[in-house]
Amino acid sequence: MTKNLKINTMKKVDYIIRADFLLTMEGGLEVIKDGAVAVSGSEIIEAGTFGEISKQHAADRILNGKDKVVFPGLINTHTHAAMVYFRGLADDLPLMEWLQNHIWPAEGKWMNEDFVSDAVELACLEMLKAGVTTYCDHYFFQNAAGKKMEHIGMRGVLGAGVIDFPFTGYAASAEDYFVNAENLIKNWKGHELLTPCVAPHAIYTCGPDNYKRANALSDKYNVPIHTHLAETEFEVAECQKRFGKTPVEYFESIGMLSERLSAAHCVWLTDNEIELLAKRNVGVAHCIESNMKLASGFAPVPKMLKAGVNVALGTDGAASNNDLSILGEMASAAKVHKAVSKDPTVIDGKTVLSMATINGANALGLGDKTGSIKAGKKADLVIADLNSPHLTPIYDIYSHIAYCMRPSDIETVMVNGKILVENGRTTTIDESDTIAKAREWQAKIRG
Ligand SMILES: [Zn+2]
Structure with missing residues (x-):
């Protein structure tokens, strides 16, 4: 009788995901040993020890994670x-030369809806296999990108690019960028996976009127706004010359700083600007590998974290990185800032995984949906396999994720309750077809 009563109180869920280590990125960031996550539909129902979860929940499918770790899906806050179709096309050049002589001409020649749709498929393939479940995109033809991401099942922020000058095939005038951005917002606002966003490019390509207009559009529809900011010393010098202010102070003066804003790079900042970013709750997408590759400098991340700035991680585009691995960004960020500050305590494993998960979600205004494993949030999570020489032995699981884990260790990836990577293979992307398409584009681009 007692047994029957007990069975009747069990809640039915779609999945119980069990693992030796569960990192929820909630509370005190404790490691839950022999942990489990109950998932139903798109949502996390509960997370805790397997003992607790299995007493209350029965699942159709138990993913049994012996020698595995479960953590929230990684978030790429700037790409x-x-x-990806320009990966390795032009390397080892300064930012402006790289942009003006190589990237912009290639984009002008090739970019259209088909290009974006096919290229986004390759980007999603690369990111999903590396444990990234959400990314913030800054580009053009975002309706095409959104349709592809919706088909794949990836979560994302679709940033509609805005610049002052025309872009053949996309915008004949600044007005067109805003028409495209507003249409994108109307098309995608309220979508379960995709959030539309306004994305003015940078201070050196977008004047104050267009920044203010982009901000007003973001305010009108309450959608995020995303931009590049204070990336190079050149940008700071130009900004001072034109506006008599450093970039973040200039942004403050034209009303750009708010919690809707996430800013990529923020390499060159004064102490006052760090305070402003903290005070206005601006999310920072720290792109350490892009900054290193383009020799832009080192963002004052330890200072920003100390001041309470929400710092997340981004890969930037594959033409300046050259991959889209947030695991790689974590390892680089955790090491480089130690070397730069000559202080090995500045960013530890827990901090860098927080930057890659919950900070990323908060920076993009998605903190209520993703970024941690918590009842009521969407089921965006990753299972990584720990059976590798480079992950053995295990004394501190955070340390392994920060310093040793590779994309090839990612075994299962779930987004919105749906398994998109199973045993290292994508379920909604035909990998060989995607790579074949990319090679066809490569042949055309190379000419
Ligand atoms: Zn960028």
Whole structure:
């Protein structure tokens, strides 16, 4: 009788995901040993020890994670996904030369809806297999990107690019960028996976009127706004010359700083600007590998974290990185800032995984949906396999994720309750077809 009563109180869920280590990125960031996550539909129902979860929940499917770790899906807060097709096209050049002589001409020649749709498929394939479940994109033709991401099942923020000058095939005038951005917002606002966003490019390509207009559009529809900011010393010098202010102070003066704003790079900042970013709750997408590759400098991340700035991680586009691995960004960020500050305590494993998960979600205004494993949030999570020489032995699981884990260790990826990577293979993307398409584009681009 007692047994029957007990069975009747069990809640039926779709999945119980069990693992030796569960990192929820909630509370005190404790490691839950022999942990489990109950998932039903798109949502996390509960997370805790397997003992607790299995007493209350019965599942159709138990993913049994012996020698595995479960953590929230990684969040790439700044990329230009379609630029994967320009990976390795031009390397080892200064930012402006790289942009003006190589990237912009290639984009002008090749970019259209088909290019973006095909390239985004390759980007999603790369990111999903590396444990990234959400990314913030800054590009053009975002309706095409959104349709592809919706088909794949990836979560994302679709940033509609805005610049002052025309872009053949996309915008004949600044007005067109805003028409495209507003249409994008109307098309995608309220979508379960995709959030539309306004994305003015940078201070050196977008004047104050267009920044203010982009901000007003973001305010009108309550959608995020995303931009590049204070990336190079050149940008700071130009900003001072034109506006008599450093970039963040200039942004403050034209009313750009708010919690809707996430800003990529923020390499060159004064102490006052760090305070402003903290005070206005601006999310920062720290792109350490892009900054290193383009020799832009080192963002004052330890200072920003100390001041209470919400710092997340981004890969930037594959043409300046050259991959889209947030695991790689974590390892680089955790090491480089130690070397730069000559202080090995500045960013530890827990901090860097927080930057890659919950900070990323908060920076993009998605903190209520993703970024941690918590009842009521969407089921965006990753299972990584720990059976590798480079992950053995295990004394501190955070340390392994920060310093040792590779994309090839990612075994299962779930987004919105749906398994998109199973045993290292994508379920909604035909990997060989995607790579074949990319090679066809490569042949055309190379000419
Ligand atoms: Zn960028």
